[in-house]
Amino acid sequence: MFSNLFLKSFRILLLPFSILYWAGIAIRNWFYDRGYSKSATFGLPLICVGNLSVGGTGKSPMVEYLVRLLHEQFKTATLSRGYKRKTKGYALADAQSTALEIGDEPMQFHLKFPEVPVAVGEERIVAIPQLLHDRPDTQVIVLDDAFQHRAVKAGLNILLTDYSNLYTRDFYLPTGDLRDLKSGARRAQIIIVTKCPPDLDTKKRNAIIAELKPLPEQEVFFTTIEYGQLYQIMGQKVPPPSLDTEVLLVTGIANPKPLEKYLLQYCKSYNLQSYADHHIFTIDDLKDIRRKFDDLDAPGKIILTTEKDAVRLSKFSNEIADWPFFVIPVRHRFLFQQEAQFNARVINFIKEFTPQTSTYGKKK
Template sequence: MFSNWFLKSFRILLLPFAIVYGLVIWIRNWLYDHNLLRSSSFGLPLICVGNLSVGGTGKSPMVEFLVLHLKHRYKVATLSRGYKRKTKGYALATDETTALDVGDEPMLFHKKFPDIPVAVGEERIVAIPQLLHDNPATQVIILDDAFQHRAIKAGLNIILTEYGNLFTRDFFLPTGDLRDMPSSYKRADIIVVTKCRDGITMQEKIDITEEINPLPHQKVFFSSISYGTPYHITNHKFTFIDDKTEVLLVTGIANPKPLKMFLEDRIQTYYMMPFNDHHIFTIDDWRDIVKRFNSIDSPRKIILTTEKDAMRFLKFRQELSGMPFFVIPIENQFLFGQENEFTNAVISFLDNFKQPS
């Protein structure tokens, strides 16, 4: 409680820097809006999944949802920046690729969907032609976290905003979490309020929609996170968590709060070893984790991590094989019966796509 109070107080003190940051962002957007900085279009559909803030709004589950629902109709590829990878420039995931080569999120996409091209590249305007050269049959590219990358003009922009931290109630970095102007939501075609709490009411849905104030052409959807059955990181055997299981939760993600709440609802005791977002785990980290795990006095205990974190642990495959180290899958679930409406909106965009003149 004290640490949260201290952090909030400290961020308020950084208000002058936040104002300067907001001014820089406003100037940059103004230059793009008035065509003083140019955006490029491509002759195939580009779907951008992004947000206006830093932190975990659920972009990876949304990209996975899109791939899962589109890959049987179209030849889909994904393109990400590849945050925290050790390589530079364009790279295409292969059977020999690791998270150090492409980043944890693209590696997760590749593991889950080995039949689709998964590429990374900081400069997407350069990476897209290279991706199409490597996979000329590609019909649609999903751009992961590219809403602020305005050098590329996507045909369909999907932005996510977290239920517990709506962009309408946020402020610029470093005082808040916004990395873009709140008004930039107007460039989106679809807005998804993610990570909604259990039992959100229709009245809340109406109130939040009115607060966002969508333009006539914009659609607003609501979704929550659903956790699946944990599976072993190397042999993929499933396990079940109940109130007799003690868990050591190891995370290196921006927002572990939903996962913590999930565990609090199901078990009596869990322990946590948090690391920074996209932390690259070392062998010393692994030894510390094992030491902490061994200190837990319980006959039923496991180590649990997220799917994104698991991609950064796979390099320790030999050490992991004999440990009760499990991964909990996550997926995006639309609320209020909106899944078909969302999917149909995306498919309608693709079916009616016209090449830019």
């Protein structure tokens, strides 16, 4: 409690830097809005998944949702930055790829959908032509976390905002979490309020829509987090956990609170070993995790982590061969029976796309 109050007070002291940050992104967006800086378009459907803040809105599960929706009907590929990878430039995932080479989230996509091309590249405007060169049969590209990268203009922008921290109530870095202008929400065709309570009522839904003030052509959807069945991908095989199982939760994600809340319903108690978002685990971290796990005084106990964290921990498969390591998958579930409406909106965008709009490579 004290640490949270201290952090909030400290961030308020950074308000002058937030004003400078706001000025910088306002100028940058002004150049794009006025056409002085150009946004390239490409001759195929681009679907952008992003947000206005830093981390924690559910971008990765939404990319997975879209890939699951599209890849059997269209030749689908994904393109990410590859945050915190140890390499630079463009790369296409293959059988030898690791999370250190392409990033944890792209590696997660690659493992879950091995038949779908997964590429990374800091400069999307450069990476897209390289991806199309490598996979010329690609029909649609899902751009992960690219909403603020205006050098490329996607045909369908899906903007995510966390129910517990709507962008309308947030402030700019470093005082708040916003990394783009609130007015940037106007560039989205779809706004999704994520991580909603599963029992969200219509009155609260309408109040949020009124607060977001969507444009007439914008659609607003609501999703909740849905956790799947725990599965074991490494370590000593043990029976599935029960309500009496003691859990050590190991996370390196931006916002573990929804998972922590879920665990309180799933088991009688849990212990947390938390790291920063996209944390690169070391052998010393492994020793800390093992020490904390050994200290748990319970006949039945497991280590639980997220799919994204599991990708980064997999390099220690030999070291944790005898650990009871479980993974919990996460998915978006649409509320208010909106799933069919959302799916139709995405698929119709692809089917109705006209490829004559490409401006990449043209002189301005």
